[in-house]
């Protein structure tokens with residue numbers, strides 16, 4: 001895959017290339033905060049094949065109150081959440097699919113993560129793999 005994306009206001013732009021490491025819906029409590037209450041749609045890419053092409057992200061390290069400790073990167077101007085880097089997988093970026101310029105490149109999620117935090121109204125596409133937590137830690 002080869003794709004670009006950016007934030008709501010356009011200040012932050014990125015490019016990523018290579019084979020996706022995963023395509024997932026993450027249900028962790030933090031993703032629910034950022035998504036407005038639903039799971040976050042993510043694409044995992046090798047960090048070495050991801051780069052910001054315009055702007056510098058704001059960085060948040062929230063190490064509290066979660067099973068999914070991560071660094072999260074945002075647009076410091078409009079607040080769009082671009083990606084997260086899990087402490088357990090520092091060489092992988094989990095990009096928010098909604099920030100991709102062409103979301104049709106994504107296809108569909110293949111797995112559901114952090115299901116221990118999911119709510120009754122979080123419905124899943126049929127037949128996708130489910131994990132109670134982050135399966136790579």
Ligand SMILES: [Zn+2]
Nearest residue numbers: 007009075078
């Ligand atoms: Zn922005």
Ligand SMILES: [Zn+2]
Nearest residue numbers: 026027028031
């Ligand atoms: Zn999450």
